[in-house]
Amino acid sequence: MGWLLLYLHLLLFHFPSFSSSSSSSSFNFLCHHDENSALLQFKSTLYTDYDYYNPCDEPSLLKTSTWKNGTNCCSWHGVTCDTISGHVTGLNLGCEGLYGQVHPNSTIFHLSHLQTLNLSYNNFYDSHFHSKFGGFQNLTHLDLSSCNFQQGEVPPQISHLSKLTSLHLSGNDQLSWKESTLKSLVQNATVLEELYLDETDMSSINLNFMDLIFNQSSSLVTLSLQATRLKGNLKNNNLCLPSIQKLYMSYNLNLEGQLPKLSCSASLSILDLSSCRFQGSIPLSFSNLTHLTSLSLSQNRLNSSITYSLLNLQHLIHLDLSYNSLSSQLPDMFGGMTKLQEIYLTSNNFEGQIPSSLFNLTQLVRLDCSYNKLEGPIPNKTVVFQNLTYLSLSHNLLNGSVPSWCFALTPLKYLDLSYNQFIGNISAISSYSLETLSLCGNMLQGNISESIFNLANLTLLCLSSNNLSGVVNFQHFSKLQNLDSLSLSHNSQLSLNFESNVNYNFSQLTELDLSSLSLTRFPKLSGKLSSLEYLDLSNNKINGSVPNWLLETMDSSGFLNLSQNLFTSIDGISTNNYRLSNLDLSFNLLHGEASSSICNMSLLRILNLAHNELTGIIPQCLANLPRLEVLDLQMNKFHGTLPSNFSMDNELQTLNFYGNQLEGHLPMSLSKCTNLQVLNLGNNKIEDKFSDWLLTLPYLNVLILRNNKFHGPIVDIKDKPPFSSLFIFDISGNNFSGPLPKSYLKNYAAMMIVPQVGENRNLQYMDMHVLNYTQYYDSASVVTKGIKMTLVKIPTTFVSIDLSRNKFEGEILDVIGELHALKGLNLSHNRLTGDIPRSMGNLTNLESLDLSSNMLIGVIPAELINLNSLEVLNLSDNHLMGEIPQGKQFNTFSNDSYEGNVGLCGFPLSKKCGPEQHCPPSANKFWSEEKFGFGWKPVAIGYGCGFVIGIGLGYFVFLIGKPRWLVMIFGGQPKRRVKRKRTRVRRTNGSTMHQMVQMS
Incomplete structure (x- = not known):
């Protein structure tokens, strides 16, 4: 009996109580030896990445660093023990930065008493999701999120975990589900409340059976199926489970049809159906979801007006309808939604004035109505939005003066009113919390308000593209020591005073845009810009040479735009400058030879010297710049041959030498430029045959060889598909001969698929996101619709073939009718014979068709009437005959389209058709x-x-x-x-x- 009392004394006074809910250094019993060994052995099979990015809310404690031999595992971080038995019941190694394999024989599976297991956000890239995870019969919480398991199915044994209340498998995009496994899991885990399966593959699951799979599970409170590759129509209410409160279904891009008419229980508080491509309107049934606090329907294809289906949602805190095509006037429906804190309506087609009820939401913290068609003035309220931190009304049609309350909100940190039609002066600003102030793209007048220089927290200031005037001492901006981005461009009446004898600097400034300000000399900023990465001085009147200090100032990711000035020399480029990434000196008066010292800038990604008067030979070393992606030397006076030593593994994507005096052959080393997207050698004197190694450039989108001295046939290649990415092919004005290359035309895959216009209906351009701060847009000079024009930006929808002014012969191939994306086709001034193929009637996107000056015969196919987009037609100077087709676009063409074909008759020609010319050839x-x-x-x-x-x-x-x-x-x-x-x-x-x- 004495030994028992002694034991109790030690237990009570020397070992404080141990909590079962978290790991602790205090404990009642020693950890079981076998579990202690199992944990240490499990640790020994894994490694720790100390540079691992930790996505968790709390910083990683490197818990396993406390796991040491000879110590009690119940005292280790991340380990929880039962207070009575001493068994390990909880293991939390989430966000530990572990990587390695979890084998089926791993000792972690020996911990049979585990109730909670968290291995989330570790990297088990060589491991399968083993069936042994289904052996933890006592598990209530299992979190294996973002463990990077190998590709395979979720094992059916997961359904054996009948005590689960929480299961997290999100972020394992290689895991796939079978219907039977998911159904068994939900049916057996009768107390399951949280189920997170985001990014796992559920593409094999039939949406029509979702209600059967979940079988109206009465326990599920949270269901998250985001980005699970579900496809098909989502039935009404098949996920309206009895206890459901949070339903996340976003980023299922293969869902289709209308938004489901949900009539879930009043308990539903969060509904996220964003990025699912639902169409139509918001169902009236949504008005029954009266307990919703968060509704996200963004990035769908909703295209009707907002009805009053949302009027009853008086508990809403978060509303996101952004990035749809919702139209008509924004309804005045916010009067009862007094709890709203966040409203996102950006990128729709809302019209009319901002509803007045919106300004009665006193709890509002964030409001974004940008990229719409809202008009009229902003109401001038005396007390409004006292909690607002974020306000964006940019890219609308708002007018009038900016009301003073916009500049007086105390908590406001982000204010964007850019690209509207505001007028008047900028009033005094007392929102001292402002970090972003964007007023660019308006018609604001007068001086820059002095109050701006008191906004000490400002990181971005954009006043560009207004009518600001007066003189501003540039040094005043240095008061804004947190300023990261400053744009004053396109204010032609604004004068900037740069004083060199004043001691100031911009320690944080990385972006400075002073373009289009009528500057005549370089700003005196030497030594004042220690962190500059982006400088735009384009479209000014600065002359002379580029100063050396400027180039030395730029950061390693630096972008320097000096285009559209009056520079005559680049002699100031330092031979020691290795840091600049983007240099644009296009549209200047640069003359003389391009020095090879420019190649010392080994980090260059974009070099644009286009539209100057540079002469001499293109420096060979430019072909060896290791990071160069864009080399644009068009419209200069370079002569000699092309660089011939392009290196292996180069990163070139654009080579534009258009409009020079280059001679010789195409260098074979160009075949090493396997990333090339644009090759423009037009308007030179290159003399060569068509090189079949061009076919080895898999990503080539634009090939322009026009107006050179290329000659010979283009030989059909049958062993590999040529130019599958090409959408502009221009070899006009050469001496190519022989038949049209059939194998080329039938393999233009990019020309067969009509490009989809973006959902905002805006044109998409071929661009290059080389740097964080800018885009380089490829340009091209083309002949389309009979007019020579320069595409400053190349739309991805501009699909064109120009083989004109050569010596091609033979028939036009039927296969050309399969190039459905064609907008321009020019085969004129060749020696083509035979009939016009009827298959051309399939080119319904064609806007310009020129077959003039050939030897084509027969009638004009009636199928061409189907070309509803056709604006320009030229069939002149051939041997066509018969009646000109009538109707649709053909009624708009003049005599010029048909002259030189004496056998043609009918409108618009004055020559009438006889009875025999009305008969089609097939009726003869x-x-x-x-x-x-x-x-x-x-x-x-x-x-x-x-x-x-x-x-x-x-x-x-x-x-x-x-x-x-x-x-x-x-x-x-x-x-x-x-x-x-x-x-x-x-x-x-x-x-x-x-x-x-x-x-x-």
């Missing part, structure tokens, strides 16, 4: 073998002989002018005009022959 019974009982060959032979004799006799009659009556019948004249008409007969011989065939 002359060629019917059934009618005559013998084949067409004897007829053709006899007809051909007769035709030759007839032409000879006819020519003789016209030559001598007798008999006169016969000459007059066929439009002849007396003998004195024979010489002039002889030429006409020769010119129309071909079409006369075909007309005679039709008349027969």
Whole structure:
């Protein structure tokens, strides 16, 4: 009995109580030896990445650093023990930065008493999701989120965890579900409350059976199926479970149809159906979800007006309808939604004035109505939005003066009113918490308010594209020591005073935009810009040389735009400057040779020296810059040959040498530029054959070789598909010959699929997001619709083939009708023969078609009437005949489209068609073998002989002018005009022959 009392004494006074809910250094019993060993052995099989990015809310404690041999595992961080038995019941190693394999024989599976297991946000990239995880019979909480398990199915043994209340498997995008496994899990885990399966693969699950799978589970409170690749129509109410409170279904991009008409229980508080591509309107049934606090329907395709289906949602705190196509006037429906704190309506088509009820939401913290068509003034309220920290009304049609309350909200940190039609002066600003102030793109006038210089927390200030005036001492901006981005561009009446003898600096400034300010000299900023990464001085009147200090100031990711100035020299470029990434000196007056010292900038990604007067030879070293992605030297006076030493593994995406005087051949080393998207060598003097190694450039989108001295046939290649990414192919103005390359035309995959216009209906351009601060837009000079034009930005929808002004011969291939995305097709000034293919009627996106100056025969196919987008048609100077098709676009074309085809008749020509010209060739019974009982060959032979004799006799009659009556019948004249008409007969011989065939 004495030993028992001694034991109790030690237990009570030397070992304080141990909590079972968290790990602690205090404990009642020693950890079981086998569990202690199992944990240590499990640790020994894994490694710790100390540079691991920790996504968890709390910083990682590196819990396993406390796991040491000879110590009690119940005292280790991340380990929880039962207070009575001493068994390990909880293991929390989430966000520990562990990586390695979890084998089926891992000792972690020996911890049979585990109730909670958290291994989330570790990297078990070589491990499968083992069935042994289903062996923890006592588990109530299992979190294996973002463990990067190998590809495979979720094992059916997961359904054995019948005591689960919380299961997290999100972020394992290689795991896939079978219907039977998910159904068994939900049916067996009868107390399951939280189920997070985001990013796992549920594509094999039939949405029609979702209600059967969940079987109206009465316990589920939270269900998250975000980005699970579900597809099909979501049935109404098949996820309206009895106890459901939080339902997350966002980023299921293959869902389709209308928003489901949910009639969930009043308990539903959070509903997220964003980024699912639902269409139509918001169902009226949503008005029954009266307990909703958060509704997210953003990034869908909702395209009707907002009805009053949301009027009853008086508990809403968060409302997100952004990035849809919701239209009409924004309804005045916010009067009863007094609890709203966040409203996101950006990127829709809302019109009219901002509803007044919106300004009665006193709890509002964030409001974003940007990118709509809202108009009228902002109401001038005296007391409004006292809790507002974020306000964006940019890219609308708002007008009038900016009300003073916008600049007086105490908690406001973000204010964006850019790209509207505001006028007047900028009033005094007392919102001293402001971090972002964007007023650019308006019509604001007057001086820059002095109060701006008191906004000490400001990180971004944009006043560009206004009508600001007056003189500003640039040093005042240095008071804003947190300023990261400053834009004053496009204020032509604004004068900036740069004083060199004043001691100030911009320690945090990384972006400075002073473009289009009529500056005539370089700003005196030497030594004052220690962190500059982006400087735009374009479209000014600065002349002379580029100062060396400027280049040395720029950061390693620096962007320097000096385009559209009057610079004459780049001699100031330092041979020691290795940091600049983007240099734009286009549209200046640079002359002389391009020094090879520019190659010392080994970090260059974009080099744009286009539209200058540079001469000499292109420095060979430019081909070896390791990071160069864009080299634009178009419209200079470079001569000699192209660089011939392009290195392996280069990163070039654009090479534009258009409009120089380059000669010689295409260098074979260009084939090493496997990332090339744009190759523009037009308007030079390059003399070569068409190089088949061009086919090895898999990403080539634009190939322009126009107006050079290329020659010879383009040989069909059958062993590999050529140019599958190409959407602009221009080899016009050369000496190419032979037939059109069939294997090329039938493999233009990018030209066969009509590009989808973005959901905001704006044009998408071919651009290059090289740096964080700018985009380089590829440009090209093209001939389209009969007009030479420069595409400053190349739309991805501009799909064009120009093979004109060559010596191609033979027929136009039917396969060209499969290039459905074509907008421009020019085959003019060649030697093409045969008929116009009827398949061209499939090119319904075609806007310009030029087949002029060839030797095409036959009729104009009636199928071409289907070309509803056609704006320009040129079929002149061929040997076409018959009636011109009528209707649709063909009623808009003038005589010029058909001149030089003497056999054509009908509108718009003055020549009327006879009865025989109205008959299509297929109706001509002359060629019917059934009618005559013998084949067409004897007829053709006899007809051909007769035709030759007839032409000879006819020519003789016209030559001598007798008999006169016969000459007059066929439009002849007396003998004195024979010489002039002889030429006409020769010119129309071909079409006369075909007309005679039709008349027969």
